[in-house]
Amino acid sequence: MAVTNTAITLARRPRGRVRESDFRIVESPVPDVGAGDVLIRNHYLSLDPYMRGRMDDSPSYAQPVMIGETMIGATVGEVIDSNNDRFIPGDMVTGFLGWQLYAVATRGRGLTKIDSRDLPMTAYLGAAGMPGVAAWIGMTRIADPLPGKTVVISAASGAVGSAAGQIAKIKGARTIGIAGGAEKCAYVVDELGFDACVDHRSEAFASDLAASASHGVDIYFDNVGGKVLETVVQLLNPFACIPLRGLVSQYNEVRQHGLDNLQAILSNRVRMQGFIVSDQLDLWPSALADLSSWLVAGKVKYKETIAEGIESAPSAFIGVLNGENFGKQLVRLGP
Amino acid sequence: MAVTNTAITLARRPRGRVRESDFRIVESPVPDVGAGDVLIRNHYLSLDPYMRGRMDDSPSYAQPVMIGETMIGATVGEVIDSNNDRFIPGDMVTGFLGWQLYAVATRGRGLTKIDSRDLPMTAYLGAAGMPGVAAWIGMTRIADPLPGKTVVISAASGAVGSAAGQIAKIKGARTIGIAGGAEKCAYVVDELGFDACVDHRSEAFASDLAASASHGVDIYFDNVGGKVLETVVQLLNPFACIPLRGLVSQYNEVRQHGLDNLQAILSNRVRMQGFIVSDQLDLWPSALADLSSWLVAGKVKYKETIAEGIESAPSAFIGVLNGENFGKQLVRLGP
Numbered sequence: 001m002a003v004t005n006t007a008i009t010l011a012r013r014p015r016g017r018v019r020e021s022d023f024r025i026v027e028s029p030v031p032d033v034g035a036g037d038v039l040i041r042n043h044y045l046s047l048d049p050y051m052r053g054r055m056d057d058s059p060s061y062a063q064p065v066m067i068g069e070t071m072i073g074a075t076v077g078e079v080i081d082s083n084n085d086r087f088i089p090g091d092m093v094t095g096f097l098g099w100q101l102y103a104v105a106t107r108g109r110g111l112t113k114i115d116s117r118d119l120p121m122t123a124y125l126g127a128a129g130m131p132g133v134a135a136w137i138g139m140t141r142i143a144d145p146l147p148g149k150t151v152v153i154s155a156a157s158g159a160v161g162s163a164a165g166q167i168a169k170i171k172g173a174r175t176i177g178i179a180g181g182a183e184k185c186a187y188v189v190d191e192l193g194f195d196a197c198v199d200h201r202s203e204a205f206a207s208d209l210a211a212s213a214s215h216g217v218d219i220y221f222d223n224v225g226g227k228v229l230e231t232v233v234q235l236l237n238p239f240a241c242i243p244l245r246g247l248v249s250q251y252n253e254v255r256q257h258g259l260d261n262l263q264a265i266l267s268n269r270v271r272m273q274g275f276i277v278s279d280q281l282d283l284w285p286s287a288l289a290d291l292s293s294w295l296v297a298g299k300v301k302y303k304e305t306i307a308e309g310i311e312s313a314p315s316a317f318i319g320v321l322n323g324e325n326f327g328k329q330l331v332r333l334g335p
Numbered sequence: 336m337a338v339t340n341t342a343i344t345l346a347r348r349p350r351g352r353v354r355e356s357d358f359r360i361v362e363s364p365v366p367d368v369g370a371g372d373v374l375i376r377n378h379y380l381s382l383d384p385y386m387r388g389r390m391d392d393s394p395s396y397a398q399p400v401m402i403g404e405t406m407i408g409a410t411v412g413e414v415i416d417s418n419n420d421r422f423i424p425g426d427m428v429t430g431f432l433g434w435q436l437y438a439v440a441t442r443g444r445g446l447t448k449i450d451s452r453d454l455p456m457t458a459y460l461g462a463a464g465m466p467g468v469a470a471w472i473g474m475t476r477i478a479d480p481l482p483g484k485t486v487v488i489s490a491a492s493g494a495v496g497s498a499a500g501q502i503a504k505i506k507g508a509r510t511i512g513i514a515g516g517a518e519k520c521a522y523v524v525d526e527l528g529f530d531a532c533v534d535h536r537s538e539a540f541a542s543d544l545a546a547s548a549s550h551g552v553d554i555y556f557d558n559v560g561g562k563v564l565e566t567v568v569q570l571l572n573p574f575a576c577i578p579l580r581g582l583v584s585q586y587n588e589v590r591q592h593g594l595d596n597l598q599a600i601l602s603n604r605v606r607m608q609g610f611i612v613s614d615q616l617d618l619w620p621s622a623l624a625d626l627s628s629w630l631v632a633g634k635v636k637y638k639e640t641i642a643e644g645i646e647s648a649p650s651a652f653i654g655v656l657n658g659e660n661f662g663k664q665l666v667r668l669g670p
Contacts, residue, residue, distance in 0.1 A: 060602050244600060256598060263582055263591060265609045274606075
């Protein structure tokens with residue numbers, strides 16, 4: 001059958017802000033399914049801030065996307081053809097198959113079968129997937145959110161932040177979110193059960209945060225960097241810990257703003273630890289077991305923003321970088 | 336006997352650069368030696384960058400020196416009068432007795448008897464004292480300078496840096512110093528045995544460092560912060576570690592320059608750990624046992640710059656903040 005694939009490729013490297021014209025929509029025949037290969041029809045694509053880094057060719061832990069290549073990304077979809085004993089048509093799988101409707105997974109590599117009876121398939125791109133594992137590693141392997149401690153989480157309504165805060169609550173810590181706008185802050189407290197949430201867009205942000213964290217901050221799970229990081233650092237307690245998971249406020253900036261107040265890191269004997277979720281694949285089974293049980297029990301909740309159709313991916317991705325999404329940003333690819 | 340003490344007090348808080356007029360020389364009678372107290376004639380005073388922080392009243396891990404109070408500091412001297420069973424006249428002791436010729440240690444608190452047969456008494460203010468322990472904690476408890484790793488140390492000819500680099504060499508790592516000027520760099524390589532040393536005052540500093548650390552940097556023991564930190568961070572390898580011991584380049588600055596390139600911390604999964612040597616008093620016996628044996632065996636060497644007379648302490652301290660001292664800065668107080 002001559003099925004047509006639709007993919008979104010990188011047309012050029014952005015300098016500073018990403019624009020829709022940095023991407024191109026490309027149609028092409030679906031490739032042949034070779035020996036051992038598996039053909040997948042993607043149902044959902046995950047859009048995540050780390051993708052901004054792959055659009056640059058500066059040195060990084062990961063290869064950049066080349067000009068003309070399909071944008072990379074995590075996906076969930078259905079096996080529609082298989083020359084591989086491990087998969088049959090109808091299997092639902094997660095993969096890293098990129099911004100496209102169809103993909104051939106060579107020898108089935110990178111595919112994981114999922115059971116969509118317990119959880120909706122989109123959960124495997126969020127709280128039961130990479131974002132959830134990132135939150136779990138930061139909150140159980142880098143920081144130790146014991147009762148009595150105060151934990152602050154930026155991008156608290158997002159996929160990683162919302163899971164991180166709920167894990168901190170499960171562990172017994174006092175949990176304060178930071179989010180952009182009153183609606184997100186209300187959601188973080190009312191739906192996710194954080195003890196408080198502070199709006200970083202408010203002019204009173206610094207004083208609001210100081211009032212909420214009146215005993216100082218013991219753990220700061222950072223997804224954003226920039227002004228928010230600089231503000232939280234002023235409130236750190238001695239021996240505080242900063243799991244550094246993302247710097248989304250800086251990804252579109254040509255000139256980076258890091259952290260001026262290193263004296264607070266030194267004086268308070270702070271441990272700042274950068275981490276990348278894909279480093280620690282050995283931890284994924286433990287993380288996913290915890291996350292799945294918490295999701296099924298309703299102890300971890302999440303929100304999704306779903307854009308319709310692959311053509312909407314570039315604008316939805318630009319929205320993610322601007323904090324316009326509310327919860328996990330996905331794109332519905334079909335069918 | 337009516338002996339006159341000479342002390343240097345804080346006259347006013349500096350804003351930015353320290354000036355000699357921020358200090359005052361004060362004469363007063365030596366206080367009475369009460370029950371349980373010990374009177375010490377100080378022989379040497381240690382001058383260290385951390386003292387700059389105590390001249391400010393901004394929040395810190397330690398109390399500031401009050402206006403009119405004697406400047407604090409580590410000392411080594413001789414017991415000349417004692418109402419305490421643990422000390423007799425003639426005992427040599429280290430203490431934290433400040434910028435003054437005489438001091439009464441209430442109940443003998445904070446005094447440690449030293450044996451000046453094995454090591455010169457000044458060593459107890461340097462490689463066998465607080466600076467040596469700081470180097471030891473950073474290089475054995477925070478970082479792990481295994482063979483095959485590349486270790487970079489700033490302020491490499493200083494009291495902490497020189498010990499840190501020699502410990503890294505003892506542990507088998509490749510060790511690169513950073514120091515100010517050709518004379519210090521030659522000393523770091525020729526006398527201390529570092530594998531290389533790069534002059535941060537050279538216009539070619541960044542490229543010289545990149546050439547020396549051609550396999551990247553696994554451990555950066557930082558004493559200075561600022562431009563040097565920013566330069567080293569560009570060379571970090573994945574999973575690098577930064578024991579953050581000091582930020583001397585910033586202590587005289589009104590506007591702090593921290594670290595812009597946090598993306599390098601995140602992408603490389605770097606652990607940055609601020610630490611204060613006085614937190615870990617339980618580690619001092621192990622540290623001092625190692626350091627003493629290395630000193631006696633000639634595996635750890637050090638250099639001292641000794642200013643003569645208590646009146647020279649303010650200008651010598653300003654020199655420390657400007658990097659003008661070469662090795663450990665001491666003041667000979669007498670007799």
